[in-house]
Amino acid sequence: MLTGTATYVDDIKMPNMLYAAMVRSPHAAANIRSVDISKAAAHPGVMAVYTGVDIKDVGAIVCGVELPGMRKPHHTVIATDRVYLVGHIVAVVVAKDRYVAADAADLVEVDYDVLDAVGGPEQALAEGAPAVHPQWADNIAFKFEQKGGDTDAAFASADVICKQRMISQRMVANPMETRGCVASWHAADRALTIYTSTQIPHLARTILAGMLGLDENRLRLIAPEVGGGFGCKLNVYPEEAIVSFAAMKLGVPVKWIETRRENFLSTIQGRGHVDYWEIAAKRDGTIVGVKVKIIQDLGAYFQLLTPAIPTLSVLMMPGLYNARNIHAEIVGVFTNCVPTDAVRGAGRPEATYGIERMVDVLAAELKMDPAEIRFKNFVAADQFPFATATGLNYDSGDYANTFTKALDTIGYKKLREEQATARKQGRLVGIGISTYGEICAMGPSPAVAAGGWESATVKVEPSGKVTILTGISPHGQGEETTFAQIAGDELGVPIDDVLVLHGDTSIVQYGIGTFGSRGTAVGGTAVYLALQDIKEKVIRWGSMLLDSNDVRFEGGMCIDNASGKSVSIQTIAAAAYRAMKIPTHSEPGLVATRFWEPGNFTYPFGAHIIHSEIDPKTGQVEIKRYVMVDDIGNILNPMIVDGQLHGGASWGLGQALWEHAIYDDAGQLVTGEFMDYAMARARMMPWIESSHTCTPSPVNPLGVKGVGEAGTIGSTPAMVNSVVDALAPLGVTHVDMPLTPEKLWRIISASQPEAN
Amino acid sequence: MIPNTFEYTAPLTLKVALALIGEGGKPLAGGMSLIPMMKLRMAAPEHLVDIGRIAELNYIREAGGELHIGANATHYDVESSPLIVGKCPLLAETAGHIGDIQVRNRGTLGGSVAHADPSADYPAALQALEAKIVLTSATSQRTVAVGDFFIDTFTTSLEPGELVTEVIVPVEAGLTGTSYQKFLQPASGFAIVGVAARIRREAGKITVARIGVTGVSGNSYRALKAEAALVGKAGSDAEIDAAAALVGEGVEAGADLHASAEYRLHLAANYAERAIRVALSRTA
Amino acid sequence: MTQTISVTINGKPYTHDVEPRLLLIHYLREVVGLTGSHIGCETSLCGACTVEVDGRAIKSCTMFAVQANGASILTVEGLADASGKMHRVQEGFWNEHGLQCGFCTPGMLMVSKQILDRNPSPTETEIREGLDGNLCRCTGYQHIVKAVQAAAKAGV
Known part of the structure; x- marks a missing residue:
């Protein structure tokens, strides 16, 4: 990666390889009158053009989620008679190179009968709204309800009830590498090889084999280096099936690489919530109940996990608090937009944002310090494992301790004094707190569509070098390093002797993949367990070689406790493969495979505090300090962990301040390029002061919890709470994201006309 | 994304280039605006005349109390040229605000000026500097005042066959202070509002004030009323505020996704205030 | 249609016939085979394609290969020195x-x-x-x- 030799999917070149270009609908809703491919097909260098009719035998896109009474659209990989989102594929052109393919795609003539579209979830529910799918006039895909305790009684007993509507706007994952794939067909073996930029190689293989009607064991799926996923590559998309279809038809390899524009129009997006929160409390700040009604913008059809994401929000809605009575309702709504699905945080940011905002709203109503009200309601350290009102079982934690550390780090008391002084000068200074929790290490299989276990094979080769095959599929999370560290520690071998392989279904045993902050906690545990099996074998072989019944394994050596004589793991490995003599009840070789099923999720948590100031003249927010204290259980590699947290924070701050996938009423994405869709750049990010507390997770033997999404989840509410706190003297209790300068300037100038 | 096909010529002399441009060829300078538009297929010129190899358009020199800058000077050249930094710091400072390092390394003064993007940075400075633009065709050459050059969004007084070949800016005498202040569009880095101020203060009184504004409307402009309000004043806070408040007066502000017209006008006043304040602080 | 260009990349000379519309990034990646530089967008805003042309860092997705004719180009593959020592x-x-x-x-x-x-x-x-x-x-x-x-x- 540092020398330019890493292989990403667009770096793959094969003999006779052709290039595909998708022809996409420019309309959000239209009936297709006709598709004329004649000019495109006649264009020099074009090998084939396929429409929905040609590809009708390829199966529809798979959604792995079932909810009671759910309406599931049948999304074919190429549209035939109707399009329902901008970017919907209507044809594919396959040509000798990407330049010719692009030229020919422009020559496909589609006659559309353009229909009215729905550009957002509340528009979808409005009286007389156009139907995204004609068979479902109300645009409602499902309704889902979850209750815990008795909210009616709790709300009746409350001294104060606060209500707030809030929006978690749509955001685009935008990994720096867009999607892309190369498919290659070997007709003689009826075998297909697909290189695709994915987080879930094995699941993708199973799904694609089904869509294409191939034997799963003859489909080899390889995730090469993947340039970021963030959930959007936790999916199987139409293009992967289309490219495979074309490769099988034409008998030569076919490549397709998504453009950035296509990425905005055809790769799943995140969030898309309109939420109505209510929180009920006693006068002393004790929270007695929480309600939320979620309107989830699902988009036009379902990708792999689309309907499941808001249900994750519901699970997380009590946050870190002793809220025993909860009531959540979800209305899942179709819109003529890109489907929403799992994007970094996936459901938990929405919930954490909601509960952390509501706690601040409540504190303001009760004129309590937002830190004090949190301490009052935290689940206490002696309550773990803690059964939540939403049916979860929090594994471990000491929320007050972590929060205290964050408050001490930023100097909370002094900062509040400084804020009081600044306010007297008319300055808009804010201190925003987020004490977040999240669900990580996805997860027990009953709770995860497609399974939540993970696999690992550890092979100690005859030379003593160690090869690890992991079922997860790292793409920037650094598990190649972390797993090598684990193996190095367990086997006493140098880290450089350990090779971690992943992402090739023909090399690695079946696995689930990388998402839901599960890589180390679930995948790493499988590695750890396989290493324990290896150690057992090593001791058996060592005992034989040392001719002793009392040996220990330490620092890569088997040592006879009586004589002190020792033999190295390298020598043992050689003996195990040479097998001149084999220990009783043993067999040759030094290989172990383990599949690990976790008994629970893990529940990392933390406290993020942001000190900000708003320029009243422009509405621009300046982050003066950002302190985060995260408890993710045991930490195996601090630098990797901090990198995950910093990156996560750039997303959370992005959601709070900049990012917004804006659709107009016609269903057009108006922030559909980097020139309009703002994301964190280096100059926009503050220096982050990161530290940790540690309550090891009892869920896995490594004691780890997961860190990939924590920064995203914790940062957004801290930022918004900071800005709302800055505006509190103006009577502001809530502002919807993103907190653009103009939005804040309007609020400020409306309340302080003299200042402008 | 992939541009349409086109014919490409890279002449080494201005004479050949102008002949080709006269025949309808589209000049390609740094390409920082044109190439992305071609890739998105929003532009599809049939014949590109790459002027990047014409050495005679690549110079920065002082003559007659003015700096003459060839059209091929990159933003980085402008930003880092000791001559410009020393003798026309406003232009150098403004160049440093354009895009990013890579864009400044490749984009040219002539290309940017000819493109006339309403959110570009240079026009604010050029307005404040009362720059002159030299337009050359195969048969003629004329020098146009910047106020007459920029006509509207992506529209200039360039006639078919003409090329921007030089930009002329004044050498600043002592006692003049300048500043460019910009409010960024966070995604693209373009100016939502950019204000360039150029102020001369003699014996405690402002004698010359020039304020150029970009981003606010479809065209850059000089804020004449604000300038007039400053002349003769000492430059107190109240005087600066009063003048800055006039920057958007009578201007039909544009509105887009990133800023409403009202906000743009408000920012224009606010950034004018900053620019004037900084410029004044540099008059000493 | 095509034009001949000669460039020096990471110290080595290359000559190719290319279409004028061929972007420098595609030339480097697909014609020369140096795939270290990447494409992340179409609008010159992500910088993944940055290379040096005659000592200046530029975005190679916003330059035609023909514009680089005669130039000396440095890509990520050429950052380390000849002995392989990293920059x-x-x-x-x-x-x-x-x-x-x-x-x-x-x-x-x-x-x-x-x-x-x-x-x-x-x-x-x-x-x-x-x-x-x-x-x-x-x-x-x-x-x-x-x-x-x-x-x-x-x-x-």
Whole structure:
């Protein structure tokens, strides 16, 4: 990666390889009158053009989620008679190179009968709204309800009830590498090889084999280096099936690489919530109940996990608090937009944002310090494992301790004094707190569509070098390093002797993949367990070689406790493969495979505090300090962990301040390029002061919890709470994201006309 | 994304280039605006005349109390040229605000000026500097005042066959202070509002004030009323505020996704205030 | 249709016939086979394709290969010296964990080199401003900033 030799999917070149270009609908809703491919097909260098009719035998896109009474659209990989989102594929052109393919795609003539579209979830529910799918006039895909305790009684007993509507706007994952794939067909073996930029190689293989009607064991799926996923590559998309279809038809390899524009129009997006929160409390700040009604913008059809994401929000809605009575309702709504699905945080940011905002709203109503009200309601350290009102079982934690550390780090008391002084000068200074929790290490299989276990094979080769095959599929999370560290520690071998392989279904045993902050906690545990099996074998072989019944394994050596004589793991490995003599009840070789099923999720948590100031003249927010204290259980590699947290924070701050996938009423994405869709750049990010507390997770033997999404989840509410706190003297209790300068300037100038 | 096909010529002399441009060829300078538009297929010129190899358009020199800058000077050249930094710091400072390092390394003064993007940075400075633009065709050459050059969004007084070949800016005498202040569009880095101020203060009184504004409307402009309000004043806070408040007066502000017209006008006043304040602080 | 270009890339001469519309990034990646430089967008805003042309960092997705005729080009593949010793910016990114998925990294390295070539001891703000043309979605930039700081130190 540092020398330019890493292989990403667009770096793959094969003999006779052709290039595909998708022809996409420019309309959000239209009936297709006709598709004329004649000019495109006649264009020099074009090998084939396929429409929905040609590809009708390829199966529809798979959604792995079932909810009671759910309406599931049948999304074919190429549209035939109707399009329902901008970017919907209507044809594919396959040509000798990407330049010719692009030229020919422009020559496909589609006659559309353009229909009215729905550009957002509340528009979808409005009286007389156009139907995204004609068979479902109300645009409602499902309704889902979850209750815990008795909210009616709790709300009746409350001294104060606060209500707030809030929006978690749509955001685009935008990994720096867009999607892309190369498919290659070997007709003689009826075998297909697909290189695709994915987080879930094995699941993708199973799904694609089904869509294409191939034997799963003859489909080899390889995730090469993947340039970021963030959930959007936790999916199987139409293009992967289309490219495979074309490769099988034409008998030569076919490549397709998504453009950035296509990425905005055809790769799943995140969030898309309109939420109505209510929180009920006693006068002393004790929270007695929480309600939320979620309107989830699902988009036009379902990708792999689309309907499941808001249900994750519901699970997380009590946050870190002793809220025993909860009531959540979800209305899942179709819109003529890109489907929403799992994007970094996936459901938990929405919930954490909601509960952390509501706690601040409540504190303001009760004129309590937002830190004090949190301490009052935290689940206490002696309550773990803690059964939540939403049916979860929090594994471990000491929320007050972590929060205290964050408050001490930023100097909370002094900062509040400084804020009081600044306010007297008319300055808009804010201190925003987020004490977040999240669900990580996805997860027990009953709770995860497609399974939540993970696999690992550890092979100690005859030379003593160690090869690890992991079922997860790292793409920037650094598990190649972390797993090598684990193996190095367990086997006493140098880290450089350990090779971690992943992402090739023909090399690695079946696995689930990388998402839901599960890589180390679930995948790493499988590695750890396989290493324990290896150690057992090593001791058996060592005992034989040392001719002793009392040996220990330490620092890569088997040592006879009586004589002190020792033999190295390298020598043992050689003996195990040479097998001149084999220990009783043993067999040759030094290989172990383990599949690990976790008994629970893990529940990392933390406290993020942001000190900000708003320029009243422009509405621009300046982050003066950002302190985060995260408890993710045991930490195996601090630098990797901090990198995950910093990156996560750039997303959370992005959601709070900049990012917004804006659709107009016609269903057009108006922030559909980097020139309009703002994301964190280096100059926009503050220096982050990161530290940790540690309550090891009892869920896995490594004691780890997961860190990939924590920064995203914790940062957004801290930022918004900071800005709302800055505006509190103006009577502001809530502002919807993103907190653009103009939005804040309007609020400020409306309340302080003299200042402008 | 992939541009349409086109014919490409890279002449080494201005004479050949102008002949080709006269025949309808589209000049390609740094390409920082044109190439992305071609890739998105929003532009599809049939014949590109790459002027990047014409050495005679690549110079920065002082003559007659003015700096003459060839059209091929990159933003980085402008930003880092000791001559410009020393003798026309406003232009150098403004160049440093354009895009990013890579864009400044490749984009040219002539290309940017000819493109006339309403959110570009240079026009604010050029307005404040009362720059002159030299337009050359195969048969003629004329020098146009910047106020007459920029006509509207992506529209200039360039006639078919003409090329921007030089930009002329004044050498600043002592006692003049300048500043460019910009409010960024966070995604693209373009100016939502950019204000360039150029102020001369003699014996405690402002004698010359020039304020150029970009981003606010479809065209850059000089804020004449604000300038007039400053002349003769000492430059107190109240005087600066009063003048800055006039920057958007009578201007039909544009509105887009990133800023409403009202906000743009408000920012224009606010950034004018900053620019004037900084410029004044540099008059000493 | 095609035109002949000659360039020097990482010290080696190349001559090819290319279509005028061929973008420099596609020339480097597909014709020459140097796939270290990446494509992250169409609009010259992500910087993943950054290479040096005649000593200046530029975005090779916003330049036609024909425009580079005669030029000397340095790509990420040419950053290390002939003996394979990594350039100090590469060392910095390695030591400070300045990369995660690695996709933006080649562009980050190339622009970091340019930052330090022009300003051997930049401030944090100057580094952040210098990185303005390059997007990273993984790191939040902090470790990249530290990597450039480390590289700066190594150059002193």
